[in-house]
Amino acid sequence: MTVNRKLQFAAVALLALSFMAACSSGSARAEDADLQKALALQQDIQSLIAKTQPAFLKVGGGCGVVISEDGYFITCYHVAVEAFRQSETITVTFADGNHFVARRVGWDPLGDTALCKIDLKEGQKVPFLELGDSDAVKIGEMVIIYGNPFSLSNDSKPTMSFGVISAKNRFISLAPLGTAFLYVDALQTDAAMNPGNSGGPMISLDGKVLGINGLIFTRYGFKASTGLGFAVSANQIKTYLPLLKKSDLIYHGTINGFALDNPPDAQPGVHVQQVQNGTSAASWGFKAGDLIVKVNDTPVDNAARLFLLITKAPEQTEFKITVMRDGKEVVLSGKTERIPWQPMGQGLELPPQQQQRQDADRPVLGAVFDTQLTEGGAKVESVTPNSGAAKGGLAAGDIITKIDGNAMANLTAVIDYIKTKKPGDTIKVTIMRNGQEFTVDVQLTRLSDIQKAGPNPAPGPPPVQPPTPDLP
Amino acid sequence: MSAIFRNLLLAAAAAAVLIMPLAVRGVESDAPKIPALEALQKEYLETYSKVRDGVVGVTAGTEIFSGFFISDDGLILTNGDVPRAAGQNQVIIQLTSGERRKATVVAIDRFNFICLLKTDPKGVKPLALGASRDVKVGQFVMTVANAFASLQNEGEAAYSVGLVSGLYRLNGDQIYSGGVIETDAAINLGSEGGPLVNADGKVVGVIAKQYSRSRFLGTAVPIDQVALVLEDLKANRPIFSGYFGAHFKDAGITEVDKGSPAETAGLKKGDKITEIDNVIIATDDDVTTMLANSPAGTTCNIAVKRGADEMILPVTLGKGVEGKEIAPPAAKPAPPGGEAKPGGEAKPPVEAPKPGDVPYIGFKLADKDGSVEIVDVEPGSPAAAAIVSVGQKIISVDGKAVKSVAEFEALFATMRIGQEITLSLQNDQGWKKELKVVVGKRNGRRPAPEF
């Protein structure tokens, strides 16, 4: 054989050997490769933490996140209200231990959002994370959340948990509007959220804030994660940011005065059962029997979707709502009216400044209602001593079905009706008690009169709602 | 250089091009560089997109469940509680298309505690069933389900990613007492009846309501257990509890059927059963409680004493055969929902007190520093049910202050079976609590300080 030929054969033999070697060590190399991939994932997680953690803030008993380099940060309203209870300013601390003075800027109580600002010197900057697009996010995208669950931390470094976006644009409202936090456009995650995570950021893989964590559903009254956590969406925060920067207290909007239910025959849409006279629904032009099918250009096929689209926006937002009436499309337009912040039984007080702003002169019946009953009337849970309700003879367990002859479908209807009255007005309240109907006269009094009189009106046991929502 | 070497070099260069990274990543200015995580995320998104349209929200009366299509004739698997919850109402299915459809109950399997529904098959996207026998602890699984009405309200199934964190069976005294795939993927109200899928999007389990109290993690009925009885369910043939195949008296095995699961597992005549799945066995009732209500395919760990030896033998119950079931234990309430028919609500029969029954709370008290301390709580007792704990001090009973065991004994003498008492408790950190206890019954009084 020529030298060339020998070399050629050697080359082929070498290649064949390396091919066989590749096959046989393939499995061992594959196992190494698997471990390398796992370690690469672990490394990526640590990189993401290193890149995003600097914008995290310890705020009072909860957390916050800085959203611009001039020191604006977001936290939950329920965290801010506690932190600012004694003073106009608080100390906030970054994960690296640097602390700053911060003050409140604007608050959205219903949306559980608070905008605050760190006091910075001229030209001083702080680390921040941009707000992302919570509508563009897909279910299944990964997120990391930061927080201080169970307040175990001795310093300001947060702990973290990884998870995915489990659901988005969730309308979580378990009490009549205005009486509890409304997570109107929430992101849902299975990352572990517990008491102490409130106000912390939910961050996507590209390092943007998709939401602010604030609500968990618990089981059996035990305040810990069940794999279900909710965050106020970044897009909602972006909508309110200019308003929060300008004014103190922001309100969401709604349309009051219609009773809704599911359409017959499983049709898509929301069926208007009843419209009350003198309410915003009436002035919008809704009529009993209407089938609501669109809000602006978005189709709605259930009440949750309808209320999400309306209450997500600030008060006085214009909407065009399409209904089907007698087989034809009718477009109604109008502006939403304010949802006042009247927390009931949640045990949260407004800070001293806000309490003064509260309308102490508003007319009240003097009763605390069971927020669990959602139709057939408003159920009295307890009657405040020395109130008009007490003097008129209302008692716990009574269900208010009519006021002044107007049917009251639920507690919202009662609240809306009383808002149209003045302190001192007498109303005829029709109640169901033990299967019998009674009508009594009740004189409405001032909220402030009840608060001064006698022993503190007991707020009654907190409303028990299945499932029990909790504020971490 | 010879032509062959030149060509080899060219070939090597070509191969090098083949193995180069397939895409050069576009430069993104501030986003973290985490390609491995992004690749992982892509796989999460792919699995969800494979599964989401096969999942439905189920509205039964005022309760919500999940379900999923298993074939293109409109058959849906869901949780076994749906018929009871629906009562006289129509079961309504919500699809991801936004459409709502009516559904009817085809059959119920009370052992797997699942139910088969049928609806209009137009356009349905059934899910592929996997094999739960291949499932291993540590592998990825996902839940795609109707958590808190996400389908009815937001039009999408909720998604959670986790691992298979355990494979065991739930103990014998519950509605569902079969094998489970346990996962740390989120399972919440409304998820029950939805699919547990592997990373390929194949169904490996049906999400269940039950959970182990020492783990507090979600569980799913293994799909192989359902596969064993699926044809019977579709044809509405009766389903029987899993076949064991050994006869026993006083927890001792008297006979082992040829070819039975007991024989295959190695059980022999003369073996004395000491434990089944962590529960200590003493009587035949104990055995039947653990075996009579389990679906075919459940694997039970049976500990036996054979002479001087002790061993644990896993027995996988076979397909139920009429006439070969283990008779359920006598005088124990039937599991609620066991005979559920639409419109019927099966309630557990309440046992009336028998002669010799006395009031029973289930704790042991001791005098300590001028107050009464709980030093023991009997598992399964009314005290345990009220979550009374060892170490707590009883301050008052129904408002009456109690400072000694003797004072408690005096109050206890006035209590009746079925009475609800309110205990005001305090622990040594000053934390106070009020708990309500329903006084139970026990045959035969225990002497104070046990109550």
Next chain:
Amino acid sequence: MTKRRTIICALVAAFALSFAAHAFALGSEIAALQKVIMKNGDQAAKAVVQIRVFRKGNEEPVYEKIPTQPMLQMQNIAPGYMTRPYGPCSGVCIDKDGFILTSYFNISGNVDRITVTFSDGKRYPAKLLGRSRDLDVALLKIDGGPGNFPALTLTDKPAKVGSFVMTIGRAENVFQHTLNFGLMTATGRHRPEIQAWQFDARVNYGNTGGALVDIEGNLLGVIAYCYPNSPATPNGLGQSSGVGLANTCVKLLGMMDDLKAGKVITLPSRAFIGIQMDPAYLKNDGALINEVLKGTAAEEAGVLTGDLVTEVDGQAIANPSQVIAILKTKKIGDKVQLKIKRGDKVLTFEITLKAAPPGM
């Protein structure tokens, strides 16, 4: 002829090289990660044992009775949620001679006898040796046995926040371990004397006492502090809540001699002064006391609410963290000197630090 051979050689070369490449670069992330978890989890789990504790007066068979109502109707804490459920628990074999570490919670109560069962179903009696309620750890020793038990080694391997961890137990099914996966989220928890790992891999009564391992299956610690009424919060950390704690190997190694000698280990009580300072007082001229706790050294010394601490042991104080930093270095019996501004007056106190009252 040469041309054909050239082409064949080129194809073989390309095939061989690309085959080698496939062994490395491409393939599913999930597939790779779960293979690593399963392989290393299975291996580590051989050393995780099932422990059964028999307590005096409780030999009858009892069953877990989970309420049969749907979750929707549950309004109160589920029956039995806050008490240890009936059934076995987990432990870790850390020595081939059969030394088993577990959590104190698992073996607390009036213990009559203990058995340990390995993954092959073989069961052995065990003796309880040293333990610590404060550090939630206990050591068992198997009686007899072949002396070649599978074991995980206690080492001082460090672990970074953000690294993968697994929690392994064996309570439910003796033949199949349970395994949960997550991240290490903090170190040095939850009290300085404890220095535990914190992680979000699920922890519950079933796996407390079991093993905390890293992605390669090395032992990092023994799971602990999963019980109601933990010092952290009145309600405990909640089962499977995503907040779990484990004693580190380093801590356990330090206790091993005492545990083997059968000692009952208690933590020294913390030195405690008894003042609470206002975090919202931001004048940077001292730490404002907004509460003096009853029965503490500060109360006895005559410190009052409203006092402004301006110096501690001669060091000027601007805020509460500076006060805490100095106090953290003190032991019971140490003296500390406070300079206080009360209205117009400047007062000096010398306070001898006592133990923290129970519950603080």
